[in-house]
Amino acid sequence: MNSNLNDLSLKKKRRQGRNQTFNPSKHNVLLWFILSLVLVLLLWELLCRLMNVPAFLLPPPSEIAKALWNLRTQLIGEHLPTTLQEAILGLAISIVLGSGLAIWMRISATVEKMIYPYLIMSQTIPVLALSPVFIMWFGYELPGKIAIVVLFTFFPILVGTYDGLKRTEQEMVELFQTMGANRRQIFTKLQLPSALPHFFSGVKVAATFSVSGATVGEWLGASEGLGYFGRRAAGNFQAPNLFATVVLLSLMGIIFFLIFRWLEKRFVYQEAREEKRK
Amino acid sequence: MAVSEVLGCHQVSLRYDERLIIDKLSFHVTKGEFVSLLAPSGGGKSTIFKMINGLLEPDSGEIHLNGLVAPSRLGKVGYMPQKDLLLPWRTIEENAAIPLEIRGFSRKEAGDIVQERLCAFGLYDYAKAYPNALSGGMRQRVSLLRATLSDSELLLLDEPFSALDGITRTEMQEWLLAWCVREQRTILFVTHDIEEALLLSDRILVANNKPIREVKEYKVEFVKPRHSSLRFEPLFVHMRKEMLSYLQGGMADE
Numbered sequence: 001m002n003s004n005l006n007d008l009s010l011k012k013k014r015r016q017g018r019n020q021t022f023n024p025s026k027h028n029v030l031l032w033f034i035l036s037l038v039l040v041l042l043l044w045e046l047l048c049r050l051m052n053v054p055a056f057l058l059p060p061p062s063e064i065a066k067a068l069w070n071l072r073t074q075l076i077g078e079h080l081p082t083t084l085q086e087a088i089l090g091l092a093i094s095i096v097l098g099s100g101l102a103i104w105m106r107i108s109a110t111v112e113k114m115i116y117p118y119l120i121m122s123q124t125i126p127v128l129a130l131s132p133v134f135i136m137w138f139g140y141e142l143p144g145k146i147a148i149v150v151l152f153t154f155f156p157i158l159v160g161t162y163d164g165l166k167r168t169e170q171e172m173v174e175l176f177q178t179m180g181a182n183r184r185q186i187f188t189k190l191q192l193p194s195a196l197p198h199f200f201s202g203v204k205v206a207a208t209f210s211v212s213g214a215t216v217g218e219w220l221g222a223s224e225g226l227g228y229f230g231r232r233a234a235g236n237f238q239a240p241n242l243f244a245t246v247v248l249l250s251l252m253g254i255i256f257f258l259i260f261r262w263l264e265k266r267f268v269y270q271e272a273r274e275e276k277r278k
Numbered sequence: 279m280a281v282s283e284v285l286g287c288h289q290v291s292l293r294y295d296e297r298l299i300i301d302k303l304s305f306h307v308t309k310g311e312f313v314s315l316l317a318p319s320g321g322g323k324s325t326i327f328k329m330i331n332g333l334l335e336p337d338s339g340e341i342h343l344n345g346l347v348a349p350s351r352l353g354k355v356g357y358m359p360q361k362d363l364l365l366p367w368r369t370i371e372e373n374a375a376i377p378l379e380i381r382g383f384s385r386k387e388a389g390d391i392v393q394e395r396l397c398a399f400g401l402y403d404y405a406k407a408y409p410n411a412l413s414g415g416m417r418q419r420v421s422l423l424r425a426t427l428s429d430s431e432l433l434l435l436d437e438p439f440s441a442l443d444g445i446t447r448t449e450m451q452e453w454l455l456a457w458c459v460r461e462q463r464t465i466l467f468v469t470h471d472i473e474e475a476l477l478l479s480d481r482i483l484v485a486n487n488k489p490i491r492e493v494k495e496y497k498v499e500f501v502k503p504r505h506s507s508l509r510f511e512p513l514f515v516h517m518r519k520e521m522l523s524y525l526q527g528g529m530a531d532e
Contacts, residue, residue: 175363178331179377179428180353189379193367269367269408 059240064247067240075229080248082225086142086214087252090149094206097150098157099199106165106191119162122155128216135220145217145225152213153206160202164195193269200264207256211249226252282309283345284432284464285330290339292329298489299325302339305483305493307466309431312458314467314475315493317485318525323468324360326490327434330466331355344431353380356433358425360440362417364409370420371396371405377428391427398460399423400453415446419453426463435467439474451477452506459503472521473509486525494524 041061047053048060055063068075105112131148138144168191176186218227230245285307292300299322307313317323328334330341332351340347343354356377364373371392378388396402399419409417418438425433439447451474458465458478469475475482476498483493496517500508508514 169363171359171361172363172365174328174333175357175359176376176380177333177352178355178357179380181380185380189376190365193365196367 056237056239059243063240064243067238067244068247071241071244075226075244075248079224079226079229079245080252082222083211083214083218083227083249084252086145086217086225087149087210087256089142090146090213091153091206091210091256093146094150094153094157094210095203098154098202098206099161102158102161102165105162107187119155119159123159127151127155131216132220135217140221144220145214145222148217148220149210149213152209152216156205156209157199157202160205161195161199164198165191167198168194196268197264200260200268204257204260204264207260208253210256211253215249283307283342284309284311285466286340286342286345287330288340288342290329290336290341292325292334292336294322294325294334300329300336301489301491303490303492304339307432307464309464310462312465312467312478312480314469314479314482315485316469316472316475316482316521316525317490319470322488322490323470324436327357327436327468331357331434353428354430356425356428356430358421358433358435358438360436360438362409362414362421364417364420366409369406369408370401370412373409373420374423374427377424381429392423395423395427398457413446414442415450415453418442418450422454426461431464433463433465435465437469440469440471448506454478455502455504472518472525476514476517476521477504477506477508482521484521484524486527496521 045060045062048055048058053060059067101115105115130151134147134151135144138147172190172194173186176190181189214225215227215230218225219231222228226245226249230242230249233239233241233245283306287306288304289302290300290304291298291302315323315326325334329336330351332353332355341351342348343351348354365376368376371389374392374395375383375385375388378391379385383391393405396405399422401416401419401423404412404416409420412420422433422435422438425435439450442450455478467475467478479498482496482498484496485493498517500511500514
């Protein structure tokens with residue numbers, strides 16, 4: 001397999017590479033997590049039962065599971081799709097607009113100078129406080145919810161992509177120039193691929209934010225959706241129902257995150273990938 | 279001589295960051311020659327290269343490529359930077375293919391051309407590997423392969439072995455010696471290592487002043503192919519001492 005035997009340091013490096021891919025500790029991490037989750041749930045259940053905590057304050061996990069089961073058609077058939085739709089549409093618009101604007105800022109210095117201050121400001125403005133304004137502008141229907149999801153997810157994607165594009169090493173750009181590359185070639189062959197990891201970090205953050213955005217949008221006024229259902233349950237002191245929606249919402253966030261992590265692994269260069277050959 | 283001159287610098291001056299780096303410098307490189315530019319560290323050697331490959335323009339004077347004045351040189355000189363600067367998301371063969379892709383070859387055509395050359399660089403088995411799987415010496419070979427695939431007679435090598443450890447460095451020097459005998463490319467090599475310059479070059483240009491005004495020329499006439507044991511020959515040691523005292527003499531003037 002290795003015909004170039006005189007290069008000892010190479011062999012050493014490759015051996016290290018192999019250790020990276022075959023990683024038995026990864027399974028241990030999952031195992032420990034499941035174990036701790038079971039322990040936490042058990043403790044929670046015990047605490048509620050032994051101390052007679054009223055269910056409207058803190059329902060035991062068994063009650064939440066019961067509520068999930070009883071409300072399954074309503075929650076999963078009716079409210080989940082609504083929230084899912086808002087989150088996905090909002091996130092998709094943010095990905096297009098956010099990365100598009102980041103690219104535009106890198107291409108045009110004028111646009112960069114005009115937009116950059118807002119980028120800094122966006123880090124300090126509480127998006128939650130702006131949400132009612134967006135509802136005023138875009139209404140209580142689907143567009144209003146999507147607008148709030150965009151509000152929550154747009155900046156992480158813009159900042160991530162912009163940072164990534166900015167971070168291309170000047171030496172690399174110069175090397176490409178000495179090869180006679182034009183701006184378009186430098187952009188597509190160098191800057192875009194080197195920005196990809198940062199783009200994905202932004203999208204992964206935004207993916208979890210999109211669920212919060214959809215929930216907030218529904219709190220502000222809706223007739224369906226997990227946020228709406230949860231808020232109504234809270235108003236009626238139906239804590240198990242509220243917790244059931246929280247469980248579904250966080251599962252949604254986790255699944256979004258995992259999807260983009262998978263896409264990242266698929267499309268972004270990985271250290272361990274070199275072992276795939278042969 | 280003018281016919282076979284690949285690179286000519288005529289009375290070139292360059293300011294960089296308000297500082298005069300090169301002051302009316304003239305030198306030339308002939309086809310098939312291996313010329314080293316030897317200067318103390320921090321003497322603006324890399325800046326000279328940035329000027330020759332077209333990233334910087336001289337403030338006065340002319341740079342000729344293949345005997346003609348060359349006002350725009352980007353894309354016309356093969357440049358191997360000090361760091362290997364390989365793209366981590368491209369395999370070895372994809373990295374080497376970059377200059378070809380920029381020149382307008384399709385990915386397929388570029389891949390075929392790279393395939394033919396991988397053997398000569400000892401990289402055939404690593405075509406599909408990623409740069410992080412390779413040792414420093416091998417990465418430099420990929421970087422050299424990439425430089426040779428630009429459409430030019432002249433190759434600029436900017437201290438390519440300075441980051442390597444001693445043993446790998448000697449191995450790479452010997453490998454480069456053998457490669458040069460086979461390929462007969464025109465090379466301008468920048469280094470601050472006298473031994474390395476003596477071992478590899480046909481001619482050495484030594485600069486001992488800042489800004490670089492003139493270069494003292496040493497002809498190196500050891501027969502090729504050379505071996506690294508050459509460094510123990512009396513003449514080699516003698517030349518080394520002479521060049522060292524010339525370098526130090528210039529520094530003492532400052």
